[in-house]
Each structure stands twice: as structure tokens, then as C-alpha cells.
Amino acid sequence: DAGVIQSPRHEVTEMGQEVTLRCKPISGHNSLFWYRQTMMRGLELLIYFNNNVPIDDSGMPEDRFSAKMPNASFSTLKIQPSEPRDSAVYFCASSLGRNTIYFGEGSWLTVV
């Protein structure tokens, strides 16, 4: 079975550029999560959706970050403009209700 699919796996971009990270959750799952992992702050929840509706976006660091889920099989996390401090691994994860949360392999972002 296909797991959570994220793209790109690796992205290097210049400061000020727009970055779009993509996620395809596991088919049938109705909750989707975006996490960010850094050495300094560990794993932080950025936002999560339930049935395509954002439920908790309190972890989104600032207005430069936005996330959408236009349908049950696709979500994006956008950073505009990007800054070096946004360099991190961004994980998408999905679950069916309160069952096990499955993670993608992450998008490794470097902003130079």
C-alpha cells in the first residue's frame, strides 16, 4: 500500500523565493498533519486538517506560512518569502480519525 507521499524530497532555494511542499495522504484518511523538525526545536506541529478543514493552525510560525487542503487527497504547505531560518525537514502525516498517524519521509528544505 502507498504511504504518505511528499514532494519534493529535497529542495534548496534562495532566500526570498517561494517554496511549495506537497503531500498526498493515505487514501481514506481524513486527518492530515504538517510537522516541522529542526535540531533546535525538535518536532513541532504546524497545522492539522480534519475532513479538509483546518482545525488547529496555532503552530504556523507567521504569515509567511500558509497551508491548504483543496481535497481529501492533496495538501500544500507554502512559504513565501522563504528565509534561512525556515531550513528544516517538513513532515506530512495522516490518520483515519484517532487511529495511528502515519508519516511521510519528509521534505528536506534548505534556504540559502
Add this chain to the structure above:
Amino acid sequence: GDSVTQMEGPVTLSEEAFLTINCTYTATGYPSLFWYVQYPGEGLQLLLKATKADDKGSNKGFEATYRKETTSFHLEKGSVQVSDSAVYFCAPRAAGRRALTFGSGTRLQVQP
């Protein structure tokens, strides 16, 4: 809010040694408790879970018991292998909430 305290790493052990990684938590209501593992360059994978007091989660030789009175969920394994080298995350999920709150992670290094 929810929080997790994990023992500092890295933990370095010889093969076949006994492993304990301590985890204590604070969470709203009656949480479910999880351990996730992250191998180098990969996403997080569920290792084991427990959903009520005194439950023992187990998988691949790892065990953890939900101790409500001490708000702890310590991870143990009787005999570690080199292939167990990874970062281990303790994560409670508060009642009524879908997202996980992650600890800082504990890096385990097993030497042959």
C-alpha cells in the same frame, strides 16, 4: 498545554545490552501514549502504543507500560541490536485531540 520530557541523548550501548529510555508527560485528560522511531534519513514510524492505564505496548522486542500514577511511559528492550540505532520519540495524544505532541527525541547508538 501538553508536554513531554525525554531523557537526553545520545544513549550509547553495546549490542545485547538492556535499554531504558525514560519518558514523562503532561497532557489534558486521559491521553493515549505512543513511541515513534526515526531511522536516519527517514520519516517517523509507530513503534508501539498504549491507550489506557496499565496497558503494555510492545513491538520488535520493545515494551512500554502506561503508568498513570507517575505519568510515565518508559521504553525498554532487553537486548538491543545495532539495527536499533535510531532516534526514539515519546508522544502523548490528549483526549479529544488528534495531533501528537512530541518529545525532543532520544538518539540511541548501538555498537557491535
